Amino acid sequence: LRENLARFLREVIPTAEEVGIRMCIHPDDPPRPLMGLPRIVSNADDIAFVLGAVDAPANGLTLCSGSLGANPVNDVPAIAKRYADRIWFAHLRNVAKDPDGSFMEADHLGGDTDMVALVTVLLEEQKRRQDAGDRNWRIPMRPDHGHELLDDVGKPTHPGYPAIGRLRGLAELRGVMQAVSSLRDLPL
Incomplete structure (x- = not known):
């Protein structure tokens, strides 16, 4: 699978570079x-392989x-910091892990990932790009997944994509972004 992906990237990325498109692979989920089915984009080493297969901004x-x-x-x-200069899009969501390896969706600010630290890395990268x-220079970011809240309950939506629950996540994340931006003088 890795070699097939690398072959695909070697064929596609030069054209993407030519026409100004930035491709961005999504980690395994x-x-x-x-x-x-094996996974090939699940950790920092996998990301290093993918980005190194064709070392180009696209x-x-x-x-x-x-x-x-x-x-x-x-x-x-830490992964965001290591690859900040190649992050072209961010899905911000959080999960809580159990000792047996299972996990479940958590509140955007309530899971195992330090979302304040992550947002700080992304905003610092935006500043580096702007400078x-x-x-x-902006990294498009969106809240990903959310819990069913209030008017969401019972509505036909795709799992993880209720309107009110995602708006709550957006509000929380925008609050973190505004605070980090203000405290560190970073652009939004």
């Missing part, structure tokens, strides 16, 4: 074999804090 990462956070070996803020004159 969940980050462990599922129904016998070959980037969607940082999904929930997918990476579900792997007990991952320190998500370097990158016109695309």
